Amino acid sequence: MRVLYINSGGIDYLQDLLRSGLRKLLGRDLIDWGWNKRYHLPLWSHPENMGYAGLCLPTLADFSKYRDIDAVVIGACKREALERYLKIQKLISKRTKVIFIDGGDEPELGGDLRRESAFHLLHEMMTYREPDLLFKRELLKDIEVARVKPLPMAFNLDALESLRKVKKQYQVAFWAVESHPIRTEVLAVLETQFDCKENGTTRGQMFSKYHRKGQRYLEELAACRIVLNFRGAGWDTLRYWEAPAIGSLLVSQKPQIVIPNDFIHGEEVIHIGVDFQEMLDVCKHYLNNAARAEDIAENAHAKLKKFHTDVARADNVLRELRQIL
Numbered sequence: 001m002r003v004l005y006i007n008s009g010g011i012d013y014l015q016d017l018l019r020s021g022l023r024k025l026l027g028r029d030l031i032d033w034g035w036n037k038r039y040h041l042p043l044w045s046h047p048e049n050m051g052y053a054g055l056c057l058p059t060l061a062d063f064s065k066y067r068d069i070d071a072v073v074i075g076a077c078k079r080e081a082l083e084r085y086l087k088i089q090k091l092i093s094k095r096t097k098v099i100f101i102d103g104g105d106e107p108e109l110g111g112d113l114r115r116e117s118a119f120h121l122l123h124e125m126m127t128y129r130e131p132d133l134l135f136k137r138e139l140l141k142d143i144e145v146a147r148v149k150p151l152p153m154a155f156n157l158d159a160l161e162s163l164r165k166v167k168k169q170y171q172v173a174f175w176a177v178e179s180h181p182i183r184t185e186v187l188a189v190l191e192t193q194f195d196c197k198e199n200g201t202t203r204g205q206m207f208s209k210y211h212r213k214g215q216r217y218l219e220e221l222a223a224c225r226i227v228l229n230f231r232g233a234g235w236d237t238l239r240y241w242e243a244p245a246i247g248s249l250l251v252s253q254k255p256q257i258v259i260p261n262d263f264i265h266g267e268e269v270i271h272i273g274v275d276f277q278e279m280l281d282v283c284k285h286y287l288n289n290a291a292r293a294e295d296i297a298e299n300a301h302a303k304l305k306k307f308h309t310d311v312a313r314a315d316n317v318l319r320e321l322r323q324i325l
Contacts, residue, residue, distance in 0.1 A: 021314025
């Protein structure tokens with residue numbers, strides 16, 4: 001199977017994770033278009049390197065050579081990706097399947113294009129030929145979108161290969177930018193609780209000024225006994241997948257999106273609502289019951305390795321593709 005992968009050129013977490021998984025499954029039968037330096041050069045660290053899956057040569061000097069490939073994947077709901085696709089849309093064989101990946105924050109299909117004043121590109125794409133498969137990260141549970149399948153983020157296990165084993169040294173942590181009002185409220189409550197102030201769980205955080213980055217960020221996250229998670233601009237967050245990957249107990253607001261094989265409350269995650277007293281009580285309970293917290297974290301880690309990796313997401317897309325080829 002040969003797949004042309006059209007990317008947006010910048011960082012897009014779902015686009016990057018899916019690309020990494022497809023590269024691992026398809027090898028050089030995955031053809032990147034266009035050139036994304038983070039996919040081909042090992043110069044970045046987590047989360048900016050999630051699309052990297054080993055050194056490889058750039059491809060696609062002449063699209064005419066690839067007209068009869070099996071599928072074209074539009075990897076991101078971004079202006080650049082749609083513009084690249086529209087340049088070749090009419091050259092694609094009718095036999096070739098088209099897959100659109102919407103990894104944006106907005107619940108509306110293609111909604112993130114409005115941020116770039118580019119929603120018209122979605123209409124242009126659909127008017128000539130609707131994609132054969134549609135996948136969406138923020139597929140809300142209570143809103144049925146015809147033909148759209150769920151595809152949440154995941155974790156690239158390559159990030160764990162060079163991760164040092166660390167001891168638990170922090171009680172409760174929520175290192176997050178205030179991209180949604182709920183986060184501001186949570187941080188205001190937490191600042192005076194547990195060891196939050198000392199470990200950096202405070203308001204006013206900015207991703208660009210994080211002093212924990214790359215592998216060090218993951219190691220520090222692994223040093224937390226409890227990692228809290230609340231929605232940001234979208235329900236799906238990297239933290240929802242990072243905490244189980246590195247082995248910390250995830251206490252999370254329950255995502256209101258469709259997540260196949262989601263973590264089970266009480267067995268692999270502790271889901272909470274927006275009652276802040278409940279949040280504090282849950283944290284106190286599991287700080288006092290470390291063995292149970294470790295069991296839940298281990299269960300989540302095992303489930304993530306089976307169902308929620310970059311390879312698992314890519315395999316899901318390819319299985320859906322094979323059904324229509």
